[in-house]
Structures are given as structure tokens and as C-alpha cells.
Amino acid sequence: MDYRVAPAVRIAGRCRVPGDKSISHRAVMLAALAQGESRFDGFLAGADTLATAAAFRAMGVAIDGPQDGSVRVQGVGLHGLQPPAGALDMGNAGTGMRLLAGLLAGQRFGVTLTGDESLSRRPMARVIGPLRQMGADLAAEEGDTPPLVLRPVAQLRGIDYALPMASAQVKSCLLLAGLYAQGQTCVTEPAPTRDHTERMLAAFGWPVTRQRGRVCITGGRGSLQATQFSIPGDISSAAFPLVAAVIAAQGEVLIEGVGVNPTRTGILDILRAMGADITLLNPRDAGAEPVADIRVRASRLRGIAVPPELVPLAIDEFPAIAVAAACAQGQTLITGAAELRVKESDRIAAIASGLGMLGITVETLPDGLRIEGGQFRGGTVDSHGDHRIAMAFSLAALRAPEPVRIRDCVNVGTSFPGYTVLMRGLGLEIEEA
Missing domain, CATH: 3.65.10.10 (Enolpyruvate transferase domain)
Known part of the structure; x- marks a missing residue:
């Protein structure tokens, strides 16, 4: 299954992402x-x-x-x-x-x-x-x-x-x-x-x-004793509507009931350092985990050197962060992320390949990437069967003049069933092919 995503201007609404x-x-x-x-x-x-x-x-x-x-x-x-x-x-x-x-x-x-x-x-x-x-x-x-x-x-x-x-x-x-x-x-x-x-x-x-x-x-x-609890929304899944709202020309999104465990919120800190307008609302607990609603608004981003201490706290979100970096003014440097080499794909190579296919200047490092903010163009990206690569590049069409096609997207169902339906509800022009 492929994704075909047409250019869009506005991302807005409220949503709830799947459980962590x-x-x-x-x-x-x-x-x-x-x-x-x-x-x-x-x-x-x-x-x-x-x-x-x-x-x-x-x-x-x-x-x-x-x-x-x-x-x-x-x-x-x-x-x-x-x-x-x-x-x-x-x-x-x-x-x-x-x-x-x-x-x-x-x-x-x-x-x-x-x-x-x-x-x-x-x-x-x-x-x-x-x-x-x-x-x-x-x-x-x-x-x-x-x-x-x-x-x-x-x-x-x-x-x-x-x-x-x-x-x-x-x-x-x-x-x-x-x-x-x-x-x-x-x-x-x-x-x-x-x-x-x-x-x-x-x-x-x-x-x-x-x-x-x-x-x-x-x-x-x-022994372990049985218990009852609620599983919060997955911040790794929330990364995609979050980044979509940040890079869109217009809009505001509220993502409800997201887990904000401090060992998982690196993406929020990184995007805020880039200039993203992100606010946590209604903080509360769900069992042993902290939860909040995340409000995010369209923002002008600037490139940064990602602080090394934030890298392990955002390791699964770097495909989405890389798309945000491509939309920022200036250079974004990611180092200390060698773990990305051994995910569902070699995500350093997959991110670099996808950005390059869509017109962005990028340099791969042994443990990261150097990304120059620029202008996406339309084109085709190979996800390498990696669910997070597929979802991340579906967002690129928000800043491209022509449609973007992402190949081999069936594994999105491993972490985000209903992804295309949720994103269409927010304004992303995405179709399954």
C-alpha cells in the first residue's frame, strides 16, 4: 500500500491518538x-x-x-x-x-x-x-x-x-x-x-x-499482583499531527490524552527550541503515567543543534522531527542518534534518502544528520517498510507544491491504525493507493 498526499494549507481540529x-x-x-x-x-x-x-x-x-x-x-x-x-x-x-x-x-x-x-x-x-x-x-x-x-x-x-x-x-x-x-x-x-x-x-x-x-x-x-489502569495516548503517534500543525501554513490542533512521561517528551522540547508554539493543558495522571492535552499552533521554525541529552528522549520521533527541520530556517544538526541505525529500517539513511528525493539538502553522519531547511518539492519516497518513515513523509506535502507519494506503507498499522482517517479529519489530503 502507498500513500498519495496532495498539498494542503490548513491543519486544524482536535483528535485522540492510539494508546501508547x-x-x-x-x-x-x-x-x-x-x-x-x-x-x-x-x-x-x-x-x-x-x-x-x-x-x-x-x-x-x-x-x-x-x-x-x-x-x-x-x-x-x-x-x-x-x-x-x-x-x-x-x-x-x-x-x-x-x-x-x-x-x-x-x-x-x-x-x-x-x-x-x-x-x-x-x-x-x-x-x-x-x-x-x-x-x-x-x-x-x-x-x-x-x-x-x-x-x-x-x-x-x-x-x-x-x-x-x-x-x-x-x-x-x-x-x-x-x-x-x-x-x-x-x-x-x-x-x-x-x-x-x-x-x-x-x-x-x-x-x-x-x-x-x-x-x-x-x-x-x-510476586506481581494484578492491577487496573489506563494506557495514555502514544506521544510517538502524536508526533505526526503535532508536526503537521507546526509546519502547516495555518491552523491549530488539540491532541487529547497524550502520555507526557518526562522520559518521552524530548520531541516537545526540541520543537519548542525550534520555535514551535506548544502548550500542555489539563495535566493529570493515568495510573503510573502522567497525561496531558497538547495544543499546537502553526509556527515559524529555526534550525538548531539538538541537545545531546534530548536525543534518547525523542529517539522514535526523529523521522517527524527531520521533516520539521526541513521546514525550518537554517541548519539542524542531530548527533548522538546511532540508535536510529537499528530501528525498523536504518532511519538515518531512510530519512536522508527521503529528504533528498524531495529536494532538501541533507548530510548523513555516523550517528545523525545535518539538515538544511529549504523548500520541499513533489516526488516519491520509499518508506523501506518503516511505519514512522511513512507517516513522517506524508507530512511533507503540507509544504510541497506538488503531491508526494510514499511507497510501502502497510506497516503503519503496527503503531497507528486509522492514521489516514485521523489525518484527513485534520485537513491532510492523504489517500491510500
Whole structure:
């Protein structure tokens, strides 16, 4: 499926984006391991999170839903999972696979994790190495790519691990493995990353110690207890109507009920530094997560050097930020973002290719991009099957004189089902082809 987007002038209205993908993954995982029935609403019914739910159903967990975003999970306890009849297919869900690798490393049965063609090319060495230090027995294909084969071991052991690169997925993988490890498991981060796993572990009643970039849990003591909560709107999905409103010639958008966890709001800080008119309204809590409505207005942007400390806090939003940078006056420099190389695509290369195809001067760096603000032209962009690349470049038509076509957009459904309908409601002239 391709997108064809015609030029438009005004983006305006109010909307609510789908539930947070990162939190939805973790909600199913911890609810499955808890004692009792957990209930939550706002669940993202996207392909990635549904793959995670299907994996736990295959291991004997009763999951009712999602029905209008509501899910009920009958937890089986830490040691209640059953061997699946076959391999667990995670589709395109890199988060699901990396977190499950940790969670399943300490089970009493073996399991194989597979994925689609894109996921099968993504590197898993960053979780394989530390899991082996914990005593896990796992194997992968040449180059440490999926499938991942996990075999049962007598006991995992806690480790004290310093992340070589800021990564919430690696941190979360090790914390979930730490539930089954003897002793304490600690992870030290070089920079803050999203902390949904830590927050959710605490919400399910597991003690978590956090201090100055270091998080620790002790395995084998106690149990996870069922709970109820709401999953907020995903700020990574809100990035697209947000940037659309900022770069449009006219308009104002209110995005309701968005998660504004301080480890996820880097995009707001970056766009504000570029001159964007963004206001948080009605701040409140949804379970363990802070929530607000985001009001954004059309703005004149200027290029900036993105502060390094904000990069891990906006890592999934850089495709949208790059489109905003192309509409800014002057140069935008992004460094310290090597993590973008190992997402659903090499996002540094994909962003540079797309911007170049649409007439923007861009230079790739080993860990980032240098983007010169300019004038988009019409043309065709290859998304490389990456949902965030596809959605980001659909916004370029707001500043182009001719239509923009984006190829291979079917994976948008992994994180933002209903994307084209929502964006048309705000004024984007987008069609599926």
C-alpha cells in the first residue's frame, strides 16, 4: 500500500491518538505474569502489540480483548507460563521480541522467537550478550539476528550491567530477566531512556530501586499482583499531527490524552527550541503515567543543534522531527542518534534518502544528520517498510507544491491504525493507493 498526499494549507481540529505502544506491550507481559485478573483500557490494537498478546495466548494465558481498547488478562503467575506448541511469531515487533527474550530466558521450557522479513534483519546482539552473562542459553542466526532460540537453564543470576548505548529495550529486557534471576540485577544508563518498565513493575507491586541513572530489582522475592489502569495516548503517534500543525501554513490542533512521561517528551522540547508554539493543558495522571492535552499552533521554525541529552528522549520521533527541520530556517544538526541505525529500517539513511528525493539538502553522519531547511518539492519516497518513515513523509506535502507519494506503507498499522482517517479529519489530503 502507498500513500498519495496532495498539498494542503490548513491543519486544524482536535483528535485522540492510539494508546501508547511501549506501554501496551509491557501491560500484557506483566499482567500475564501477575496473580489475578488485570484490566486496562487504551490498549493499542496494532499489529505489534497484538503479536505480543498472541504470544502469551500461545503460552496458556487467557486474554479477553482488545474490545474498544479494553483488555482483561488472567495472570498465571511468574512460573505459570506453558510451553507453546510452536515458535512465537512476533511479526514486526522489535520491542516485543527483545523484551520477551529477557522474560523467557528464565522459563523452565525452551522457545523460539521469529519475526517477519524486516525483524529478521534487526540485530539482537545488544540483548544476547548481557543475557548470556546472566546465564541464559540462547542462539541466533549469523550476525545475531532472529530467529532467537532460548533453551531452559537451571537458574539465571543477577548482574550489574552498564549499557554501552542508551536503550530502553535492552534495559527492560534485563529487568524482566531479573525477575527470574538469583540476586540483584542492576542496569546503569549513559543517558535517561523511557522508564515505562520500571513504573509498571512498581504498579504491579514489584520493588524497584532507582537512583541517578541506575535501576535495580531483586529476583525471586514475591510476586506481581494484578492491577487496573489506563494506557495514555502514544506521544510517538502524536508526533505526526503535532508536526503537521507546526509546519502547516495555518491552523491549530488539540491532541487529547497524550502520555507526557518526562522520559518521552524530548520531541516537545526540541520543537519548542525550534520555535514551535506548544502548550500542555489539563495535566493529570493515568495510573503510573502522567497525561496531558497538547495544543499546537502553526509556527515559524529555526534550525538548531539538538541537545545531546534530548536525543534518547525523542529517539522514535526523529523521522517527524527531520521533516520539521526541513521546514525550518537554517541548519539542524542531530548527533548522538546511532540508535536510529537499528530501528525498523536504518532511519538515518531512510530519512536522508527521503529528504533528498524531495529536494532538501541533507548530510548523513555516523550517528545523525545535518539538515538544511529549504523548500520541499513533489516526488516519491520509499518508506523501506518503516511505519514512522511513512507517516513522517506524508507530512511533507503540507509544504510541497506538488503531491508526494510514499511507497510501502502497510506497516503503519503496527503503531497507528486509522492514521489516514485521523489525518484527513485534520485537513491532510492523504489517500491510500
